[in-house]
Amino acid sequence: MAKLVITPLGSSARDRFCKELEQLEYGQGALILPNRLLMDDVEQKYNIEAMGMDTLATKLLNLNGYVYFNQINRRSQELVVQEMIDDLLDGANMEYFDQLAQKPGFVKAMTSLVGQLSRSGSTVEQIVQILSSWGRSGRLGQKDKEVALLYKYYRYYLKQKNWFDLEGKYRLAMRVLQNEKSKLPWRQLYFCDFYSFDALQLEFIKALTQRCQVTIGLCYEKNLEHCERGKLFEATRDTYLELEKLCLDDGIENHKPERQLAANCRHLCENYGLKANPVPQSEAVQLYRFSERDQELRYALTRAKQLMEKGVPAQEIVIAVRDLAQYTGLRLIADEYGIPVTLPQSTNLAVQPLLELVLLLLQAARDTHEGAEAYIATLCSPLARLLLTLDGEAVNNLRQEHYFKTRSGAQQLIAEKFPAEDAVQALLDGYLNALPAKADVCTYAEQLRKLLQSLQLVRRLGELYKQGNVTLAALALSLQAERELYGVLTQLVEDYQSCGQGQKTLKLSEWQVILTDAVAQVELLVQKGRKDGVRITSVVNLQGLEYDYVMLLGLREGEFPKANTENWIYNDTERKVLKSAGLDMSNTSFAYAEDACFFGAAIGCARKQLLLSYYYDDKAGASPYLDNISKLFLADGATETEKDSTIRAEENPSKVYASAEEAARKLAGGEAWLEEYLGSATLDASKIDALRNEQLRYNGELSDVELQKIVRKAVGSSFSASALETYAACPFQYLGQRVWRGQEFAAVEDELTPVDEGDILHEVLASFMGKYLNVKLTDFPLEKLQEELHACFAAVVEEALAQGKIIDNVLWQSERPRLEKMLLMWLKYEYADQKEWSFKPCAVEWDFSSKNGKPLHMRTADGTRVSLVGRIDRLDSDGARIFVTDYKRSGSSVPTGKQLADGFDVQLPLYLLAVAGLYKDIESVAGGTYFVLKKGQRESSFLLEPVDNKNISSGSRYTREISSSWASFQSFAQKLIGSYVDGIYNGKFMVAPRKQCSDYCALKDICRLCELNQAQGGGQDE
8 A cells, every 4th residue: 555645846745744643643653754854853843753764674673573683784794795705715706806806995895886786676686697697708797797796695694694784674674574463563654755765665665565554755746857857856756657656556646735935936946947937036046156165154154143133043044065074164163153053063083182192003013114203103192292291392303303214213212312201101102012913803902992991091181181281172072082982992893793703813004994994984072063053954954844044055066966986896887787687776877866856955945045155266166056047037137038137146245244253354453352352362463464465575575685586596597387377376375385395295195196197198198199290190090099099008007007106906997997088089089180180290298498408598577597498298280380289187277268368377378489489490380279188179279370170269269468470479478477487586475366276285374365365355366
């Protein structure tokens, strides 16, 4: 017995279901909901039983005698999968995954795949049959065979042990329901506000319909497959089709609850994604964009505070984002503004001082140079400095004065330098000396427990608190961290023992990884959220809720919708084929469909006002969702017939001060109340910031002649395009990177970075094209060229692996085919493009530098001779003219035409000057282009004369004060570069960035850019 109730966007059948349940005796019916937020809403309004679907399955099992059934958690699943992989490797049954199986992340990825297979709704036999009958040969066929073998082994193993994972629990509950004598207290079950059910959940619901009345409420609108609005329901479509078949006998009802909505909120909710006539914009729907995430965040909280001051209840305001992890400062700023919020203040266990000390101790266990560094870092860590009598600064100075080959050598020298006995240091040394190189989890956990007990943190930190050396908040958090660490150790031991691996021997390095991973999953509650506060939540939880005021933040490319990567064990193409064979697993397209569903729920829950915002920078702009919204409303004063009349996001809107701290950033005065509230140090800092605005010598301009001489000596007389572009973007950043030499070189990372990726692609292209200079690729078969490109790629990769530039791990195995695909895409474009014009490649990696004896020289305003150096990826010639090509990995790094005219693009002007001045046997320079390898096409070009190639557009739109003649462009380029060199030599390093700052700039804390901007009342240019 099943009934389906369909509601439109923004609506829910929940209130109706609750009222029907209240007509039943308590306990005879229950409402099943997808999240705690909805359950809290129901509990506040109705006297009914509400629970989640997992809880429903557990209660059903408990009522029928399964009280202590062995349900394993995710970590236990990973341990089981790891053990099986090891067994299969020992039996030589994993030829495909042999090299990957021991790589970091493989076990997690395979465990995730096992879970997806389990939730596909197919039985073990069906899954094995589908994978076996796929009929693929070679390595792909071997992969299918190994996945089927591992999954079959996994389910058999759990069955033999009588263990149940989450999927196994659902199947056990379905087996219980098949027994007519089993207990089922509910006569009616209502499921509401789920946007989709996976195949296993649908099976569970079908089993329930055989024993009681099941009613399902689903937000869905039919027959929208071919319009933008349909994307809001794409993630729900398969679920609806399954429920439609299930509920045909008992009925499908359309239900549209009455909602009191502002006119524009209703217009948006009913017409998003449809071809509807736009209406004049009102206060009900507003769009904003900001230069920084912090500005976006503060503006939303200011609006919330203003609404509350006008009498709006805090419970009627919601601030929603796609991913709360992107907005870590929300709670702290809310506290600064004095706004009650539901969001608790929390922190991760892994970053607590106690855990920093413990993890450093484990690193110090090795008697090596790295162990010595970790040992000294342990003694200098924040908690150790509180507990030890040693002088942390003096200990740290030893690291600067000595190179320790071993940790024991460092311990010996510290004992000689600081002979006084320190009880805590003795405990730490004793723990280190007792750590075995190999042991089981129980042994390692017990040793750490004994260390914690012997440290007596309660007594020691309590004494420090009495002395005023530790705050009460820090004391409480430290003791909470200790309590949680005990819990983690207990849980780890239980997990390993429950899986029969309590006696498994681990290396110390493995224990370190296990403990680090475990503590990273624990959050400590610093302060609870308010139930009566402004709701701050993820959009995932908004389906079926309603608020008067909704603020949706983070509508930014790559953030909402969230950027997703393909599943690497089975990619999207493979999953599509498997789905057609009956094995349904989620893919990246479903993840994007989920985000569209969440967005629809967010815009649908606003009754009086919807505020939409995002922040933009060089990396990303507005979410594509905003295009459909702007089309529904007319800009101020526009008529329906006017072109481009749709609304645009208001940029960096003005806001009032919402806290004393915020006001202090603007005011340099010494008002008594600010000094009392914030302290004199904060006010002194604001005065210095104001002084920096008034006098440039306090803001990076080095007017002293002797300092200017030092700068000239530091930077030398040779300049590259990248160095000059750094200066163009931010003179102060140039000072830090090029004068102070503040750039640090990072250690080799497991993940291939964009720089490494770009280097590999450039090397392959240079190697390949170097063999085809002064000829046309079209003279050769494309298949032959593809084979040769493949060989070049393999050779470059082999050398990079040998040199340690990249690490051969799971990540690289998934990245490699993507890079090769990009190169093949480039080749296809190049092959077709060479048919379009008379130019031929004439040089690759063309180097103009002092090293090769051919730099480009120019003179500064005072007559100083400087060298301009660089390396051009590729030159093409038609015998009389030269055309420059620079390869870029992605489009985000390609300068626009506006940036060229504004002086941010130094690379192309410098390259054209170099070619004109140094390349022999040419009459003129035709222009240049940026080729984006990720897209397989030219992104932007600059032409000084026609080249008769339809793929290269005219450069006229890229010039502002530059005509198409070489003389005018040469004058522009020389003046541009000369002005930057003059600025550097004259010590002009102001904190005056002309482009959006990077979040990772090492100088951001020094330049105090945020404080300066707020003192000036302005922001940065785009």
